[in-house]
Amino acid sequence: MEPAGTLERGLAVLRALTADAAGRSRPLRVRATDLVRATGLARSTVDRVLATLVHLGYVRAEGRDLLPAPRLMELGEAYLACGGLRDPLAPPAERLAEELDESVSLAVPDGDGVRFIGQFTRRRTMSVAFRVGDLLPADRCAAGLALRDPAAPWAEDDQLIEPGLVAVAVPVRDPRGEAVCAVSVVSHTSRHTAASLRDYALPRLRETVAAMEAALTEPAPRPPLAPARRGSAVAWRSGGSAATRAGEGGGIEGDRARLNGVEAINTDLSRAAKEELGAGYLQSLARGLAVLVALGSARGGLSLADAAKITGLARATVRRSLQVLARLGYVACDDSRFAVLPKAMELGYAALSERTFGEVVQPHLADLVARVHESASVGVLSGDDVLYVARVPTVSIMTVNITVGTRFPAYATSMGRVLLADQPEERVAAIALEPLTRHTITAPDRLRAAVRQAAEDGYALVDQELEEGVRSIAVPVRGRDGRVVAAVNVATHASRATRADLLRDVLPALAETSAKMSADLRHVPVTPWTT
Numbered sequence: 001m002e003p004a005g006t007l008e009r010g011l012a013v014l015r016a017l018t019a020d021a022a023g024r025s026r027p028l029r030v031r032a033t034d035l036v037r038a039t040g041l042a043r044s045t046v047d048r049v050l051a052t053l054v055h056l057g058y059v060r061a062e063g064r065d066l067l068p069a070p071r072l073m074e075l076g077e078a079y080l081a082c083g084g085l086r087d088p089l090a091p092p093a094e095r096l097a098e099e100l101d102e103s104v105s106l107a108v109p110d111g112d113g114v115r116f117i118g119q120f121t122r123r124r125t126m127s128v129a130f131r132v133g134d135l136l137p138a139d140r141c142a143a144g145l146a147l148r149d150p151a152a153p154w155a156e157d158d159q160l161i162e163p164g165l166v167a168v169a170v171p172v173r174d175p176r177g178e179a180v181c182a183v184s185v186v187s188h189t190s191r192h193t194a195a196s197l198r199d200y201a202l203p204r205l206r207e208t209v210a211a212m213e214a215a216l217t218e219p220a221p222r223p224p225l226a227p228a229r230r231g232s233a234v235a236w237r238s239g240g241s242a243a244t245r246a247g248e249g250g251g252i253e254g255d256r257a258r259l260n261g262v263e264a265i266n267t268d269l270s271r272a273a274k275e276e277l278g279a280g281y282l283q284s285l286a287r288g289l290a291v292l293v294a295l296g297s298a299r300g301g302l303s304l305a306d307a308a309k310i311t312g313l314a315r316a317t318v319r320r321s322l323q324v325l326a327r328l329g330y331v332a333c334d335d336s337r338f339a340v341l342p343k344a345m346e347l348g349y350a351a352l353s354e355r356t357f358g359e360v361v362q363p364h365l366a367d368l369v370a371r372v373h374e375s376a377s378v379g380v381l382s383g384d385d386v387l388y389v390a391r392v393p394t395v396s397i398m399t400v401n402i403t404v405g406t407r408f409p410a411y412a413t414s415m416g417r418v419l420l421a422d423q424p425e426e427r428v429a430a431i432a433l434e435p436l437t438r439h440t441i442t443a444p445d446r447l448r449a450a451v452r453q454a455a456e457d458g459y460a461l462v463d464q465e466l467e468e469g470v471r472s473i474a475v476p477v478r479g480r481d482g483r484v485v486a487a488v489n490v491a492t493h494a495s496r497a498t499r500a501d502l503l504r505d506v507l508p509a510l511a512e513t514s515a516k517m518s519a520d521l522r523h524v525p526v527t528p529w530t531t
Helices: 003-018 032-039 043-056 070-083 086-100 142-148 194-216 269-280 283-295 304-311 315-327 342-346 349-353 357-372 414-420 425-429 444-457 499-521
Strands: 059-062 065-068 103-110 113-120 135-137 155-158 165-173 179-188 233-238 241-244 255-259 262-266 331-334 337-340 375-382 385-392 407-409 460-463 470-478 484-493
Touching: 003 032, 003 043, 003 065, 003 283, 003 315, 032 043, 043 059, 043 269, 043 283, 070 086, 070 283, 070 337, 070 342, 070 349, 070 499, 086 103, 086 113, 086 179, 086 194, 103 142, 103 342, 113 142, 113 342, 135 142, 142 155, 142 165, 142 179, 155 194, 165 194, 179 194, 283 304, 283 315, 283 337, 304 315, 315 331, 342 349, 357 375, 357 385, 357 484, 357 499, 375 414, 385 414, 414 444, 414 460, 414 470, 414 484, 425 444, 444 460, 460 499, 470 499, 484 499
Parallel strands: none
Antiparallel strands: 059 065, 103 113, 103 179, 113 135, 155 165, 165 179, 233 241, 233 262, 255 262, 331 337, 375 385, 375 484, 385 407, 460 470, 470 484
16 A cells, blocks of 8 residues: 555544444444455454554554544543643633633534534433534534624524534634534523523623633643654553553664654654564554644644654655645644644544543453463452452352442552552551451551652552452552552462462553553543542
8 A cells, every 4th residue: 555545544543433323423433344344454454553553552453343442532632632622711711611610611613513612511310412522414413503703793503403402602703703513502491591691691701702812812831842852653642641542562772862752762663663563563643643643743733844743754754744734634734834633533533532441451451361371360458448340250169259339448558558659648648557457557657668668669568468369469550640540460369379479470561451451541531430
């Protein structure tokens, strides 16, 4: 396949993978034969595209089933970062939802429709089900009507999109006076009529929009670009976290360049992957997607020269990718700067944004169990307890019998020690300690020392402190901001594995699993369930 055709066909496969017949994206399990039928491409072409997407971490293969992986969200995130609307507009929209006790949406124009870039819903039996990334017809919703007629001060939806749903929207204008977004207050006829919602919400909605427009006048910082010395940047660090498109692999090393606060690690991972996988790896597809992601490193997009610098790719390579992306509606050029368009969010963003914490970590947990042949769990701190939120047991005559929802005292468990290690010391000191077995640590100073040791080591091993015969080891799982949000452990009977066995045979696999979970959680905005 020629380079331009490769990128175009790769995107066609991604669209088919992330959209059902009704056009609503969701995480479907499909097979290669389904994608052949949906795209009309040859099976050999689809297989090579899928092999590349799996290696990049955008698609997960479970046997013959294929499904979008959380890392795919970085394509939609490229638009959200490049567009520069979400971050300044989301806080006032969230405050408006709290003040009115009604759902609030942010939507931008996208062709003949509007695409949602922010949802701040209220939890009720009858609630709004629009997702970030969803596309609605512009002529059937308040946000679309407000953007189609920007001269109008507001617009309303009186059950146009769905019976029972009412909404009022006001356009948000950029410093040039162009309507770039619409803010909607959405309710149900059980609470409001269209007229009563307008009377109730419009005054406060207008005040919020005025504050949003003021926020858009503030210039975005543009730190200088340090020239890349070699390679193509296909890994990113921002805010202390890293998202690598080296598949599910480990560390990345290389020269670095910075652009608008984003650090690019200049290692030509596509070349290494091509050498490893040969003809099964489509280098031009990987590079084209890298260009799309790179455009999200700066508000307003990048020039061709900056895109080449930040990716480390030749200008001709970047230009070919941009031409394809522009022809397909994912990128636009304005004053020599290339910017990502909202259409990039059609590539699975809405579906993946709905995944729960358990759905994100469960596949990795299952892989861990298959690797170490012992039961594994994910838990969170809930009060002074560890609450189990995901688990994959092994099948054996003697097994550790724990289910999701189980609680154990945090001080006597490996996951608890790891989670307490991220807490203030005074919280650890306030825990009431009771002996659960003859091995349980009950002296406050010894517990504090054990927690400090877990923080230094990056893991905790607890030997029969919760129950005689149960030995477990745990490591932390980090969220989007780099903070510890959960822990993952492997538990076994003491007769099956010594402490040395766990450190030698289980800890490396456990650490790799945690890294994969953390990488996914950097893309999916979910938090663990706690009570």
